[in-house]
Amino acid sequence: MNIRTKDNLVVIVAGIGMLLSTLDTGIINVALPFFKSYFETTADIAAIAVTGYTISLAVFILPFGLLSDKFGKLSFSYIGLIIFGLSSLLCGLSANIQMLIMFRIFQGIGAAALQATSASLITTLVSAEKSSSAIGVLGIMIGVGPVLGPSLGGLLLSLNSWRGIFWLNIPFVLLGLICNHKLITEISENKYAKHIDYPGSLTNGLFVILLISGLSLLSSHSIVGIALIIASLIAVIILFKVERNKETPVVNVINLIQNKSLLVYLYET
Structure with missing residues (x-):
């Protein structure tokens, strides 16, 4: 596979992953x-369809990022596309x-795998000459997705096709899987043996669940x-205590907080 083809395929996989998620x-x-109205339920229960997606995305994106370094970003994005596509169908x-x-x-779990790998696919696999434009494409996908979502949802509802809100993803998933499979079979990735911080991941997940649930209620x-929300703040304190003595904390911001020179720099600027 030549460099130009590889770059284009990586941009397609990363762009589709970010757009869908x-x-x-x-x-x-x-x-x-x-x-x-359709499912004869309450507004609070119907809203869980939104918060459930957001919570699972936020909980899994950090550990998935570490796991993708260990097992391969292309493999992880491939799995993410499969999960996202099947769940969209269902x-x-x-x-x-x-x-x-x-x-x-x-x-949301599939979306976490896609978001966790999209940017790193470009930074690690795209050639230096193409990297700037590739990152620009990814930035466009990040901006287009949230803006296009409500418009497409309203259009499909007006056409009396609520199922199309989810099935709209499937052609993009199939395209992403084809490109991803091509990359997996023809190029090799650098993989890194990383320690997975399970206590930190679990505590961070608890914090996210409590915070998003509290805000939604x-x-x-x-x-x-x-x-x-108060419980989520307690979870943050526990997270800090759990992570502060670790060399590779799951939440990198903890290292930034402990970096006094960085705090001085931010204060001065």
């Missing part, structure tokens, strides 16, 4: 009133709100929401 963050928002086949929520959580169940 950001697109589905907001495409379902406009459909929540419809799902409330979301559209959901017969009740419980099924939709469950498959949206799995979709503030308007409807304010007391519960505030309690969860």
Whole structure:
């Protein structure tokens, strides 16, 4: 495989991964009133289809980034595309709100694998001559996804095709899988033996779940929401205590906080 073909395939895989993961963050928002009526449920339960996706994405993106370094970014993005594609198909086949929520959580796991690998695929596999434009493409995908999502969701609902909100992803997933498979079979990646910080990952996941759940419940169940936000702050303190003496903490910002010279620099600027 020549360098130009490799660069183009990597950009396609990374771009599709970032587009899909950001697109589905907001495409379902406009459909929540419809799902409330269609599945005969409450607004709070219907909203879990959004928060469930966001929580699973946020919880898994950090450990997936470490795992992709260890087992290969292309392999991990390939798995992410499969999970995302299958869960998108199943979301559209959901017969009740419980099924939709469950498959949206799995979709968020696939999105985490895609987001965790998209940027690193470009920085590690794209040639130096093409890297600037490739990063620019990725930036466009990051911006287009959240903006395009609500518009496409509204259009599909107006056409009486709520299942299309999820099935819209499948052609892009198939294209990504074809390009990804081509890359896996013809090029080799550098892999790094990294220690996976399970206690840090679990504590960070708990923090994310508590914080996002608390914020989502503030308007409807304010007391519960505030309690969860307070619990998330406690989880941050625990996370700091768990990670502060580790050489490779799961949350790199802890190292930045402990770097006094960086704090002085930020203060001075």
